[in-house]
Amino acid sequence: MPRGIVLLAGAFAVYVVGLYLYRLSPLHPLAKFPGPKLAAVTSWYEAYYEIVLSGQYSKKISQLHDQYGPIIRVTPHELHIRDSRFFDEVYSKNLQVDKEGWDKRFGSEHSVLTTVNAAFHKRRRAALNPMFSRRSILSFIHIIYRHIDTLSTRMQEFEARKEPLNLTLAFPALTGDIIMDYFFGFNYAQLKDPEFASFHDAFMKIGATGHLATQFPLIFPIMNSIPHFITEWLQPAAKPLLKFKRDQWDLIGRTLRGDEIKRNDAQKTIFQEILNSKLPLEDKSHQRLADEAQIVVGGGVETTAFALTIAVFHIINTPRIYERLHADLVSAFPNRATLELIPLEQMPYLKACIMEAVRLSYGLSARNPRTHDKPIQYKQYVIPAKTTIAMTIPEVSHDEDIFPNSREFIPERWLDDPKTKDGVPLDRFMVSFGRGTRSCLGITLAWTELYLTLGMMFRRFQFEIFEADKSDVEMGHDFFIPVTRLDSKGVRVFVTSTHD
Numbered sequence: 001m002p003r004g005i006v007l008l009a010g011a012f013a014v015y016v017v018g019l020y021l022y023r024l025s026p027l028h029p030l031a032k033f034p035g036p037k038l039a040a041v042t043s044w045y046e047a048y049y050e051i052v053l054s055g056q057y058s059k060k061i062s063q064l065h066d067q068y069g070p071i072i073r074v075t076p077h078e079l080h081i082r083d084s085r086f087f088d089e090v091y092s093k094n095l096q097v098d099k100e101g102w103d104k105r106f107g108s109e110h111s112v113l114t115t116v117n118a119a120f121h122k123r124r125r126a127a128l129n130p131m132f133s134r135r136s137i138l139s140f141i142h143i144i145y146r147h148i149d150t151l152s153t154r155m156q157e158f159e160a161r162k163e164p165l166n167l168t169l170a171f172p173a174l175t176g177d178i179i180m181d182y183f184f185g186f187n188y189a190q191l192k193d194p195e196f197a198s199f200h201d202a203f204m205k206i207g208a209t210g211h212l213a214t215q216f217p218l219i220f221p222i223m224n225s226i227p228h229f230i231t232e233w234l235q236p237a238a239k240p241l242l243k244f245k246r247d248q249w250d251l252i253g254r255t256l257r258g259d260e261i262k263r264n265d266a267q268k269t270i271f272q273e274i275l276n277s278k279l280p281l282e283d284k285s286h287q288r289l290a291d292e293a294q295i296v297v298g299g300g301v302e303t304t305a306f307a308l309t310i311a312v313f314h315i316i317n318t319p320r321i322y323e324r325l326h327a328d329l330v331s332a333f334p335n336r337a338t339l340e341l342i343p344l345e346q347m348p349y350l351k352a353c354i355m356e357a358v359r360l361s362y363g364l365s366a367r368n369p370r371t372h373d374k375p376i377q378y379k380q381y382v383i384p385a386k387t388t389i390a391m392t393i394p395e396v397s398h399d400e401d402i403f404p405n406s407r408e409f410i411p412e413r414w415l416d417d418p419k420t421k422d423g424v425p426l427d428r429f430m431v432s433f434g435r436g437t438r439s440c441l442g443i444t445l446a447w448t449e450l451y452l453t454l455g456m457m458f459r460r461f462q463f464e465i466f467e468a469d470k471s472d473v474e475m476g477h478d479f480f481i482p483v484t485r486l487d488s489k490g491v492r493v494f495v496t497s498t499h500d
């Protein structure tokens with residue numbers, strides 16, 4: 001081997017050993033925090049659980065908390081806290097905080113969700129805000145009703161054929177059609193597709209690839225720089241992901257060239273709103289808009305679909321819940337064809353079912369990082385300013401002190417203004433939509449979809465589960481979004497119309 005290369009390799013080895021020693025030494029600002037030494041030394045520790053074991057680091061972190069306490073160092077640069085009562089401190093309403101790390105995950109670093117810098121985030125979110133108000137959602141609701149009607153028609157079709165309907169596939173098609181109509185002004189008619197072909201596979205892939213991209217941030221730039229057909233040939237599983245990204249890119253390009261892609265009768269679309277906003281030109285570039293489209297469309301699909309799947313599985317699987325809900329719906333809507341949002345919103349038991357489904361669906365299962373400008377006191381520790389601190393939503397959802405039997409679906413826990421043992425309103429611990437300045441923008445849209453879909457389904461139909469169990473709705477992998485065991489065939493149900 002040439003001497004130069006040997007010298008270079010030697011120098012690199014010395015650098016790495018030096019770096020590792022520094023990360024362990026008292027000179028490192030996070031040295032005093034508990035946790036496994038290996039996690040403090042290298043992010044290969046995280047990589048092993050996320051990449052080799054497929055999205056298992058959150059589970060491991062839970063075990064580490066059992067061993068080391070509520071605050072631990074989980075990578076050389078990041079602390080993780082498990083303490084439901086500290087959530088609002090980390091995800092504060094009053095502070096603009098940076099979010100390090102999500103920019104590398106999806107190859108869409110300029111979207112509202114993935115923007116690192118708090119000030120950039122603020123202006124990007126402000127541009128989207130008006131479209132997510134209650135008023136805007138109500139002006140779009142006629143289109144949501146149409147999609148719910150299509151779902152209802154598809155249910156009758158499966159009933160007539162006596163075939164099981166796969167809800168794990170149908171729900172992302174429903175939410176995908178809705179968000180496409182809202183973002184771009186047309187949809188891909190995924191709900192009408194015989195197999196409910198949707199973005200579902202693409203998002204599973206994006207989520208899993210995110211773990212790889214966290215460790216190897218060049219992966220997306222490389223993927224983008226070689227022709228997609230080569231990447232698809234090398235990695236056939238990447239096909240849906242690349243197609244999704246390509247489609248979004250092409251749609252934005254067509255609009256920027258002056259094509260009208262809006263085909264529906266929505267008053268306005270999210271995309272038009274962004275183009276007409278006061279955002280600076282750099283925030284209206286092709287790349288920035290493609291990033292935003294990917295993330296906003298993505299945000300609108302799997303989260304709500306998973307919450308729906310969880311709700312439906314448990315409601316069907318627990319006759320007590322189905323009967324109570326169905327009876328409420330029959331008395332609110334004596335005519336089974338009628339469906340209206342406001343009466344649905346006034347039904348406490350339906351609301352409780354949705355709260356429980358959202359609690360168990362987590363929204364995002366990923367560690368959610370924040371970087372504060374000032375030091376933060378946590379128990380006996382002072383966390384230095386600029387440290388990445390993360391918490392994880394499933395940890396709060398499964399805090400047994402707050403939600404006893406947390407793995408069970410118990411809508412009753414949300415009835416009658418419930419409080420924790422020490423008198424705090426229980427809904428303070430419903431964190432599945434996140435908290436603070438960067439919490440979910442789509443919450444009103446999500447609730448509207450949840451009310452209307454569940455209202456329609458449990459008013460008009462009854463169901464029988466076909467070969468599915470709890471493992472088909474429980475997180476098996478953290479792919480940024482929670483994903484069930486990978487060999488799950490989904491929640492499949494036989495459908496029968498109700499006649500009362």
Ligand code: HEM
Nearest residue numbers: 112113299300303304363432433434438439440441442446
């Ligand atoms: C049950 C349904 C949903 C859940 C549980 C959920 C949950 C979340 C969570 C946990 C976050 C991250 C907050 C953070 O970083 O702290 C988020 C962000 C976001 N969600 Fe949702 N979401 C849902 C539905 C939707 C829908 C239907 C949309 C519509 C497009 C949407 C759009 C967004 C956007 C744009 C963000 C980024 C907000 C920002 O960074 O300022 N979400 N969501």
